[in-house]
Amino acid sequence: MTKNVDAFIEELKPWLSYIHIADNMGEHDDHLAFGDGTVDWPRVLELTAKSGFNGPYVIEFPEKFGLAKFAAFQNLLTKIYEKNKQTL
DSSP: OOSOHHHHHHHHGGGOSOEEEOBOOSSSOOOBOTTSSSOOHHHHHHHHHHTTOOSOEEEOOOGGGTTHHHHHHHHHHHHHHHHTTOOO
8 A cells, every 4th residue: 555545535435434544565455553654544544534534543553562652643633634624
């Protein structure tokens, strides 16, 4: 998903029911914490918000990072949805 995120979300938006947040390095499903890989999360979240998606986001984060990664994701998501005048 790292190279074609716009087309990917555009194509799948009618069927999105939830979004699983797990980062990676662009080649494998690495199950990395939010922000630890190469996924352009601000872009992904902006595109999903603009698509009208208002479903749940399921975030994968290893316990060793505590809640900091979750809080970073939540803050970014809130800013993007507020910017797009949608509610969570």
